[in-house]
Amino acid sequence: MPSPLEKARKNPDSNKARILSAARRLFGEYGFQGTTTRMIAKAVGIDISTLYYHWGEKADLYEAVIxxxxxxxxxxxxxxxxxxxxxxxxxxxxxxxxxxxxxxxxxxxxxxxxxxxxxxxxxxxxxxxxxxxxxxxxxxxxxxxxxxxxxxxxxxxxxxxxxxxxxxxxxxxxxxxxxxxxxxxxxxxxxxxxxxxxxxxxxxxxxxxxxxxxxxxxx
Amino acid sequence: MPSPLEKARKNPDSNKARILSAARRLFGEYGFQGTTTRMIAKAVGIDISTLYYHWGEKADLYEAVIxxxxxxxxxxxxxxxxxxxxxxxxxxxxxxxxxxxxxxxxxxxxxxxxxxxxxxxxxxxxxxxxxxxxxxxxxxxxxxxxxxxxxxxxxxxxxxxxxxxxxxxxxxxxxxxxxxxxxxxxxxxxxxxxxxxxxxxxxxxxxxxxxxxxxxxxx
DNA sequence: TTGATAATCCATCAAATGATGGAAGCATTA
DNA sequence: TAATGCTTCCATCATTTGATGGATTATCAA
CATH class of the missing domain: 1.10.357 (Tetracycline Repressor; domain 2)
Incomplete structure (x- = not known):
């Protein structure tokens, strides 16, 4: 079974991959605490709940980024x-x-x-x-x-x-x-x-x- | 007229000085975003409003620390x-x-x-x-x-x-x-x-x- | 003592934030 | 078409967080 990361990399245009990419940029710029899930969702242009659907809680997304x-x-x-x-x-x-x-x-x-x-x-x-x-x-x-x-x-x-x-x-x-x-x-x-x-x-x-x-x- | 910092340094046991000291430690440990005014107040053992009374808003306190x-x-x-x-x-x-x-x-x-x-x-x-x-x-x-x-x-x-x-x-x-x-x-x-x-x-x-x-x- | 000033705390607010449930949309396949 | 599963959004919650008003207490000079 493919890991979430592999799945995201396989289809770089998917929302899942775009969330990861935006999260990476924003976490890098503002840090974990300084970045809100709403900031990431807004950068991608999706609803916040879509983000949670794909990556679970904020710390899990951060871990995926790392x-x-x-x-x-x-x-x-x-x-x-x-x-x-x-x-x-x-x-x-x-x-x-x-x-x-x-x-x-x-x-x-x-x-x-x-x-x-x-x-x-x-x-x-x-x-x-x-x-x-x-x-x-x-x-x-x-x-x-x-x-x-x-x-x-x-x-x-x-x-x-x-x-x-x-x-x-x-x-x-x-x-x-x-x-x-x-x-x-x-x-x-x-x-x-x-x-x-x-x-x-x-x-x-x-x-x-x-x-x-x-x-x-x-x- | 003495600056707030000079005032705080003159009396290191005052709450004002202890707030500055705790803020310095916590800002250094968790960063600006990762530190809440409540964390600082709790570390000093005072109410949060006392902190605001002495140093104004959070960014002002941070600036004093810097x-x-x-x-x-x-x-x-x-x-x-x-x-x-x-x-x-x-x-x-x-x-x-x-x-x-x-x-x-x-x-x-x-x-x-x-x-x-x-x-x-x-x-x-x-x-x-x-x-x-x-x-x-x-x-x-x-x-x-x-x-x-x-x-x-x-x-x-x-x-x-x-x-x-x-x-x-x-x-x-x-x-x-x-x-x-x-x-x-x-x-x-x-x-x-x-x-x-x-x-x-x-x-x-x-x-x-x-x-x-x-x-x-x-x- | 009295009165003014400084310091402290309690209660509370509005906004932001992490997170979720459920309904609706889309796509693939039988 | 119907059914199934994946994806997206809307509405909403409970907490957290920055910040303030007002009452209360301490300090201290006159």
Missing amino acids: IDLNEGIEAQFKVIERLARGRNLADRLDIAIDVMCDYLHDTPDVSNLLLLGYFSKSKTEVRLDEKVAGHIANIAIAMGLAIDKQHVTPQAKARIMTLWNAVLNFISGESFFRPILGVDKTAYLDVVKETLKVTLIPAFTGRYSDNGSKIPENQ | IDLNEGIEAQFKVIERLARGRNLADRLDIAIDVMCDYLHDTPDVSNLLLLGYFSKSKTEVRLDEKVAGHIANIAIAMGLAIDKQHVTPQAKARIMTLWNAVLNFISGESFFRPILGVDKTAYLDVVKETLKVTLIPAFTGRYSDNGSKIPENQ
């Missing part, structure tokens, strides 16, 4: 892994930053939702942490910093978090940070990419100060 | 400036990271509130961006990267944002990131400081070249 979003991220990790295979560490990081920045910039709700999930404590908590732990480990593996999920050092994890969070911050906070930087919309993405690469790639390619044993480049 | 918070941050910048004066860049950054991490870790609402301000779009927007622009410029000056607020290059701004955001992310997201790192509460702060220093100080002390492929040499 699951959908995480699958999108995981798909991007696969893209990165494919493009980065066989390169050296600096090139892999370069590719990862490019791909992730482009992806998140094209789908702005994703980074908003993730950050809100990290920092805002809502009463209806949707489990997100083990997903993030998985993302961190995936990046570590894709970057060749670990053989498998069980062998990622805390140091590597912390460095990846720094990079991952920096990407999310810059993309999600564009409307906030861009005026401060004083660059236009098209230049912003380039400035961000360049800054992330220059500031953070050396943190991985340079020597690891604590253990001194950088994980060898096992292609 | 102003209070920004003054605390600016005070910390002064501390950093005093401690860092006369040192070299690497030492200044080291001090700045230590002082800011300690301060934010002791007052967890601050980083939460700032991040929520960056990323969550509420209908009742309180101006925060020019404050942040000021913070960025202050750091730039304190670090000796610029003579005055008018002469901070976009590159320097972007690097400072990366550092500043990284601090906020790690402190505010402790409950989220610490289990992933698998360290205990006391060790977390040290891991964070160490990671920030190792990964980000070279971004400032190294060359500001645009190819970014070089690894800094010093310390």
